[in-house]
Amino acid sequence: MLALGAVPGRCPGCLRVSMFRGFYELHETCRICGVRYEGSDGAWLGAIALGYAIGALFVVALGMAELVWGPIRALGLDPLWTIAIASLPVTALGYRPAKGLWFALLYLGGFVVPDGIAEGDPP
């Protein structure tokens, strides 16, 4: 339930509002439950790592598909370049759900808390 809500970027605290004010930017805190999203800088590393993992998964999946069925070669394109270029927008688009998922994990771990409660350090 929490992971399902986090992927579209919903607040991990109440699941009622979006954490995002732009495509990548987060609100400082939740206006419903007061969970603070903008914490320590270290919190971003996990979101970035998850975003790259989504891009890497895409590359592996496309590479496997190419090895098995050869759809890119059939189009007359170079598989390596096509996969490398196609992975860029996927990684960029994957960053947003990765960020939502990461903050849900931080929330589960007690690292993202409402204002006024003692904050732990992100891992």
Ligand SMILES: [Zn+2]
């Ligand atoms: Zn909330």
